[in-house]
Amino acid sequence: MGRRILPFVIALSLSVIILFTPQSGVPDSPAGTDKVVHVLLFALLAATGLWSRLPRVPLLAGLVAYAALSEVLQWLITPLGRGGDVVDGLVDVVGIGAGWLVAHLMSGGSRPR
Numbered sequence: 001m002g003r004r005i006l007p008f009v010i011a012l013s014l015s016v017i018i019l020f021t022p023q024s025g026v027p028d029s030p031a032g033t034d035k036v037v038h039v040l041l042f043a044l045l046a047a048t049g050l051w052s053r054l055p056r057v058p059l060l061a062g063l064v065a066y067a068a069l070s071e072v073l074q075w076l077i078t079p080l081g082r083g084g085d086v087v088d089g090l091v092d093v094v095g096i097g098a099g100w101l102v103a104h105l106m107s108g109g110s111r112p113r
Helices: 002-020 033-051 056-076 086-106
Strands: none
Touching: 002 033, 002 056, 033 056, 033 086, 056 086
């Protein structure tokens, strides 16, 4: 695995920063922008995880669990000033599917490992 895992580690670190920044540190943006960020973030996690050759089923199951857990934690950690959102969790799963598809297409249509 070696260096191949570095992009996934960076994407995971970025996700923690993005998902757990207090609301006061989140810039105002047009409505719906947060959903785009969720899709792109989880697509990046899935694609880099698959490119890193992490085991596919545990990776994708872990990302779905991370999507759900991140929303619960946003709701529970009151100092963040953020709220958990079921729709965000569903959008995260769409992003995971999009990342898998991108990894699949970039691997020449063969099954991503």
